[in-house]
Amino acid sequence: MLSVFALLRYYATRPAARFLAHDMDSSSFSLLVRKLRETVGNRGDVEEIKSLLSDYKAVRSEYSKYITWNDSKYTRNLIDQGNGLFNLMTMCWGPGQTAPIHSHPGANCYVRMLEGKMEEQLYTKPIGPGARVELQRSRVLNTGDVIHLRDDISIHSMTNVSSQGAVTLHLYSPPYTASEIFNEDTGDVIRAPIMYTTKGAELQPQPEGITL
Numbered sequence: 686m687l688s689v690f691a692l693l694r695y696y697a698t699r700p701a702a703r704f705l706a707h708d709m710d711s712s713s714f715s716l717l718v719r720k721l722r723e724t725v726g727n728r729g730d731v732e733e734i735k736s737l738l739s740d741y742k743a744v745r746s747e748y749s750k751y752i753t754w755n756d757s758k759y760t761r762n763l764i765d766q767g768n769g770l771f772n773l774m775t776m777c778w779g780p781g782q783t784a785p786i787h788s789h790p791g792a793n794c795y796v797r798m799l800e801g802k803m804e805e806q807l808y809t810k811p812i813g814p815g816a817r818v819e820l821q822r823s824r825v826l827n828t829g830d831v832i833h834l835r836d837d838i839s840i841h842s843m844t845n846v847s848s849q850g851a852v853t854l855h856l857y858s859p860p861y862t863a864s865e866i867f868n869e870d871t872g873d874v875i876r877a878p879i880m881y882t883t884k885g886a887e888l889q890p891q892p893e894g895i896t897l
């Protein structure tokens with residue numbers, strides 16, 4: 686039989702322990718996180734996950750601790766690690782802030798617009814030496830919209846084209862730690878680690894160099 690001390694040590698050291706706030710309240714945001722944990726990588730298909738994200742009635746007070754702003758770059762705020770099956774995060778975009786053309790290596794990318802308005806450019810991912818990205822189309826993402834991408838469908842860039850801040854909710858399944866950034870003009874590709882401004886609402890040290 687496990688001692689009380691062994692149980693305490695287990696809960697204090699297991700990896701998800703820093704992201705357990707959503708088990709402790711009954712807000713609709715916490716319910717969304719719990720449903721995603723039950724669904725992603727289990728029975729969930731793309732449409733089911735999109736529906737869960739779409740059905741969430743965005744209440745800012747429920748996710749406000751995952752909102753941070755930075756004058757020089759959008760912020761990325763990790764909410765939940767989905768028992769290792771996905772990463773869920775907000776991203777907060779000041780006016781004009783942008784993510785360059787990038788891939789989501791091996792992952793499904795879901796984005797739910799929580800607040801504001803973004804513009805997205807969709808490209809084909811180049812395959813083979815010397816290949817360049819090709820613009821497929823642009824679209825405007827308004828509050829409430831949900832999108833899904835995989836690299837074999839499109840890669841993309843996103844920009845807050847409005848004069849107000851924008852907040853987006855992103856789910857990546859399976860999670861990944863580095864991406865590729867594509868230069869449309871030169872054809873150059875660089876590997877960029879994924880940075881987090883906060884994890885579990887705690888500020889993180891910021892790495893040097895180019896990150897996504």
Ligand SMILES: [Fe+2]
Pocket residue numbers: 787788789794841
């Ligand atoms: Fe992306």
